[in-house]
Amino acid sequence: MPRQDFRFSMPLRVRWAEVDPQGVVFNGNYLTYFDVGMTEYFRELGFPYPDGLAPFESDLYVVRSVIDYHRPAAYDDELDVMVRTGRLGRTSLQLLAEIHRGDDHLISGELVYVNTDLHDVTSKPIPQPLRERIVGYEATPPAGA
Amino acid sequence: MPRQDFRFSMPLRVRWAEVDPQGVVFNGNYLTYFDVGMTEYFRELGFPYPDGLAPFESDLYVVRSVIDYHRPAAYDDELDVMVRTGRLGRTSLQLLAEIHRGDDHLISGELVYVNTDLHDVTSKPIPQPLRERIVGYEATPPAGA
Amino acid sequence: MPRQDFRFSMPLRVRWAEVDPQGVVFNGNYLTYFDVGMTEYFRELGFPYPDGLAPFESDLYVVRSVIDYHRPAAYDDELDVMVRTGRLGRTSLQLLAEIHRGDDHLISGELVYVNTDLHDVTSKPIPQPLRERIVGYEATPPAGA
Amino acid sequence: MPRQDFRFSMPLRVRWAEVDPQGVVFNGNYLTYFDVGMTEYFRELGFPYPDGLAPFESDLYVVRSVIDYHRPAAYDDELDVMVRTGRLGRTSLQLLAEIHRGDDHLISGELVYVNTDLHDVTSKPIPQPLRERIVGYEATPPAGA
Numbered sequence: 085m086p087r088q089d090f091r092f093s094m095p096l097r098v099r100w101a102e103v104d105p106q107g108v109v110f111n112g113n114y115l116t117y118f119d120v121g122m123t124e125y126f127r128e129l130g131f132p133y134p135d136g137l138a139p140f141e142s143d144l145y146v147v148r149s150v151i152d153y154h155r156p157a158a159y160d161d162e163l164d165v166m167v168r169t170g171r172l173g174r175t176s177l178q179l180l181a182e183i184h185r186g187d188d189h190l191i192s193g194e195l196v197y198v199n200t201d202l203h204d205v206t207s208k209p210i211p212q213p214l215r216e217r218i219v220g221y222e223a224t225p226p227a228g229a
Numbered sequence: 230m231p232r233q234d235f236r237f238s239m240p241l242r243v244r245w246a247e248v249d250p251q252g253v254v255f256n257g258n259y260l261t262y263f264d265v266g267m268t269e270y271f272r273e274l275g276f277p278y279p280d281g282l283a284p285f286e287s288d289l290y291v292v293r294s295v296i297d298y299h300r301p302a303a304y305d306d307e308l309d310v311m312v313r314t315g316r317l318g319r320t321s322l323q324l325l326a327e328i329h330r331g332d333d334h335l336i337s338g339e340l341v342y343v344n345t346d347l348h349d350v351t352s353k354p355i356p357q358p359l360r361e362r363i364v365g366y367e368a369t370p371p372a373g374a
Numbered sequence: 375m376p377r378q379d380f381r382f383s384m385p386l387r388v389r390w391a392e393v394d395p396q397g398v399v400f401n402g403n404y405l406t407y408f409d410v411g412m413t414e415y416f417r418e419l420g421f422p423y424p425d426g427l428a429p430f431e432s433d434l435y436v437v438r439s440v441i442d443y444h445r446p447a448a449y450d451d452e453l454d455v456m457v458r459t460g461r462l463g464r465t466s467l468q469l470l471a472e473i474h475r476g477d478d479h480l481i482s483g484e485l486v487y488v489n490t491d492l493h494d495v496t497s498k499p500i501p502q503p504l505r506e507r508i509v510g511y512e513a514t515p516p517a518g519a
Numbered sequence: 520m521p522r523q524d525f526r527f528s529m530p531l532r533v534r535w536a537e538v539d540p541q542g543v544v545f546n547g548n549y550l551t552y553f554d555v556g557m558t559e560y561f562r563e564l565g566f567p568y569p570d571g572l573a574p575f576e577s578d579l580y581v582v583r584s585v586i587d588y589h590r591p592a593a594y595d596d597e598l599d600v601m602v603r604t605g606r607l608g609r610t611s612l613q614l615l616a617e618i619h620r621g622d623d624h625l626i627s628g629e630l631v632y633v634n635t636d637l638h639d640v641t642s643k644p645i646p647q648p649l650r651e652r653i654v655g656y657e658a659t660p661p662a663g664a
Binding site: 106110111112113114115116119143145146147148149150151152153156 | 396400401402403404405406409433435436437438439440441442443446
Binding site for chain 2: 100101103104105107110112159
């Protein structure tokens, strides 16, 4: 997937506490990086998490995470965390994420979220305004849109 | 402070993710260890956090943490986390903690909590049954008891 | 996958610091749980990580992680973390992990590791004694064994 | 301590993974914030950690941390992490840190480091160029300078 498929990117610097004795970022911390990227992606869309979903009585729960590690990140690295919507289902959405360090593509990720009722945590359709906003925002059309 | 001043102790093994590139536990993780020790200490007292305080409309907030690092802990170390009440105020309590690895005393800590109203988070007196239980439990009498 | 497919299981209690404002374990922390499970699994096999691999000039790097979230874990939950080898390649091995809370199957995971040279981090065959030990240990034969 | 005593400040946004079920930043994470602040403070001084100390065969180990919690930080808060040198000893230095959210002073901290030999981890004098740089940088003179 070429880097230009992503319209959204944010910078992130690796913290000392995130690096393990192998000298590389501990694998679980990439999910934190993805989560920070998701937060800023939804802010960019105008639906900051979670307050932007609350008027629609909606919340998001992650149901699947995939991380592919191509090359490790190290302490003090300046990374770019890139996020886009890969697929828009009726009640679920798949985000694709990549982490780059300059021209090096380090990490690929996939995060599947289910849109749920804010109160009883059952699945419900993704709010129509969010769906339209994602379709309008993305340079690369999400599958299922 | 001799080890026998502590009646409560729990074992804890250092995780890979908790160790930094210097090969030692990242300093913030000792506060997690203290927190785990506090959780088990209150369970041992019969007031598991937070459910054991809720009937008294109480919750605890930490207002001060102190960590003195004598020697570092490393990956896979089997530690003992020891906790006791050092001081019982009217609305606050000070816990003292130590982390040992066998005969080596690695870390000393102090945690000051304020007992608060469960709903409006203002300070209120420590529930009397908890106060009495602490005094009855500790081999070393807490100051202010 | 039935629970009995796993010969190895270890208990783990959810810490306060691992739970997020939704009241559930933050998703990245399941990779820490898997990592702790992997550590104890290799200890059980007699090849404690990383010292059990060093005589073979080997180290392991994770190249892929997958987490499927069926139901969330919450603060203070007593979990079982189960690990087995799902596939034994020439230079890679796939671990399968599950997290249960009593009879509830909460989380499924997959971790793919590449065996690397301890010094130059290039891939090399899994040490034969480790391969044989895994085959001898597992009740459910790993694919590729 | 008035905010203007600090010449160095950096922005930091609270991550979802750093907030606990009470809806506030878990206390151990403030030590991560201080550590990130320390990293940027030393970069600002021209002695990026740890590479700026290596030519002097020096490394820093934390020997004491103190955190005073005045008001909690919450998810998505935009914080300022402020760091200055409070005291310059022969082999140790004390950093003072504060965390503010706009005009609200949330957290105060103290971190004591010992300068050690890079190889045998025994204490040794703080490199003279670092000492001079700190004295020249700080608006508020460190004690012991």
